[in-house]
Amino acid sequence: MIGSIKMFVPTFVVDAPGGGGKISVQPNYIISQSAKKVVLRNFEGVITTYPEPESYTEGTADAYFEEVYPYMKEKKTTTGISSLMNDEQFNLVPQGLKRYNRRQTYESNPTHETLKNKREKRDELKVKKYEAERRKESERDKQEGSRG
Known part of the structure; x- marks a missing residue:
């Protein structure tokens, strides 16, 4: 061994x-x-x-x-x-x-192009993603509220 x-x-x-x-x-x-x-x-x-x-x-x-x-x-x-x-x-x-x-x-x-050049676009996409998640969450809350 x-x-x-x-x-x-x-x-x-x-x-x-x-x-x-x-x-x-x-x-x-x-x-x-x-x-x-x-x-x-x-x-x-x-x-x-x-x-x-x-x-x-x-x-x-x-x-x-x-x-x-x-x-x-x-x-x-x-x-x-x-x-x-x-x-x-x-x-x-x-x-x-x-x-x-x-x-x-x-x-x-x-x-x-560097990542610094793409920072603005990245931030825009983050905001869009956040807003989409908030909408989905809001729609889920409405659906759960109408069930209960």
Whole structure:
């Protein structure tokens, strides 16, 4: 019977901001980490950041890194992963990401409509349905009143 026992391994995930989806916190998805944020990559290749908890004690490793890498502040860059760590960019999106291309094609389509565009029609239908239900209820009440 041991072969029929199923074991489940819980996985910690981060719900990435900006539509990055759920990203598993595992070595192949964590790109970089600092005292303030973690840089993650989702399965599509979208790279984004997630902030560390507010209760995290920042700066506990800074002195060590400055000792080991004394010229790091001079080499601060505004491209790639460094741009995320330095708040220069919010996320990095690979060129040709299919979901972005689909969205742009969809939005540039002249017949494109969102649910917001259909809200007025939906509200009209809700009112008609409500009024029809009220009429049926009223007719039922009249029929029951004429029987009793």
